[in-house]
Amino acid sequence: MSGLMAETIRSAEALAALEPAWWAVWRRSPDAAPFLSPAWLLPWWEAFAPGRLATIAVWRGADLVGLAPFYVEDGPEGGRRLPVGVSLSDQLDVLADPADRGAVLAALAGAAAQRPEPLLWLELEPGACAWDAPVPPGWREERGEGEACPVLSLAGACEVGGRDADGMPLAVPARRRRKLRMARHRAERRGAVRVETAQDVGCAPFLDELERLHGSRWTSRGEAGVLADEAVRVFHRRALPRLLAAGLAETALLRIGGVAAGAYYGLRDQRRSYAYIGGFDPDFARESPGAILLGRAIAAAADRGAEAFSFLRGREDYKYEWGAADRLNGWRRLSPERPDG
Structure with missing residues (x-):
């Protein structure tokens, strides 16, 4: 993780300002789908903005090398973090520069653990980067099967x-x-x-x-x-x-x-x-x-x-x-351990 710096993006203006660097890391990620591009997610946030932005950006110097687009959805029992683009996006994930993949995922997980809200990834396809993000100390993990994408x-x-x-x-x-x-x-x-x-x-x-x-x-x-x-x-x-x-x-x-x-x-x-x-x-x-x-x-x-x-x-x-075969999406939830276990 040496040389990496993580920050939390909390405003629409700050998220939009990331666009040039966002495109650069998106293009360096060979498996990134259009659903993770700024062309899709910036308009989604402009149209819906259903909560408070809590997107994590990871930098190596002036280069954006990782991005986890999340927002906090508040509820009667507290909040949870959901992916920007949820519902209309059929594939969701984080962006991690392949040259720094392991370190970026560790930095994203470490930054995520600084907030108390559980983090829920949805519509993860097999091989998605988010499957490999480490579980922060004191947190627990749940995984499950999602919808089929033929x-x-x-x-x-x-x-x-x-x-x-x-x-x-x-x-x-x-x-x-x-x-x-x-x-x-x-x-x-x-x-x-x-x-x-x-x-x-x-x-x-x-x-x-x-x-x-x-x-x-x-x-x-x-x-x-x-x-x-x-x-x-x-x-x-x-x-x-x-x-x-x-x-x-x-x-x-x-x-x-x-x-x-x-x-x-x-x-x-x-x-x-x-x-x-x-x-x-x-x-x-x-x-x-x-x-x-x-x-x-x-x-x-x-x-x-x-x-x-x-x-x-x-x-x-x-x-x-048409000859399609099922490819199953999945979900992953990371949440802090409760004091009572």
Whole structure:
């Protein structure tokens, strides 16, 4: 831990001031997902701010080498520390520069122990840095299983013979690829098929269509959908331009016969693509616009050499039809030992 200095960030202004150094350590962390980037977490805090910031930053001189974005949620029995980004983020963790990983995690744990509130990490994927943070002296640890995040492996998709004639990875089951071809043909018979992005139409118009289509899909099932929440909509309107500028978002608006039939909003990093949220017009259910857009996103992930395509949290049947297999998230809680043991 020699040479490292930890500080606690307690204001939104101080958190925002970290952005350049935050990006630097994020880019040095090969496993860091977009959910840990300032393009995602700064807008989240701006939109929600559900407690008191208690984010820990670890420095080596002028270089930020570790970051644990946390806030304190107060309650009737005291407070607890939760990750910034909780609920809307499907993968959470801490950032630790690989060159200083062990020392950074020790510094983060030591700084965390200076506050009395229990610390709860949620949505940790296998191999997340936070699993390896040491338990501070006088503290105890609990671990548990979280939600499944089905993942499609794209290994071999860039090799000769790794795709079918339509460019779809053979990791996608033949039955799903056949149904995708049928959906494309039905869409073409209904009208001209065109795909636009948020860069083509603008972020606000794209999100307008996404919100409408997402709402239409869920209303047809008697539910509201996550985008019915005003704060969630505000968050995405602040986050999407930043994510696109950083190359961390993928968007697609599918028009069939000039009508917006489906929308897709995904995330990406160096190694993976993530299907985050989408929607479609129930009047186009026979054309399966959601499947057409997912197929397009999976093919694009394979084109850029991504190793996996994550469908994120939830065990919906359609994810397994695409060939995905469960990858389980988990949670970890660190809390001070009570005097009575």
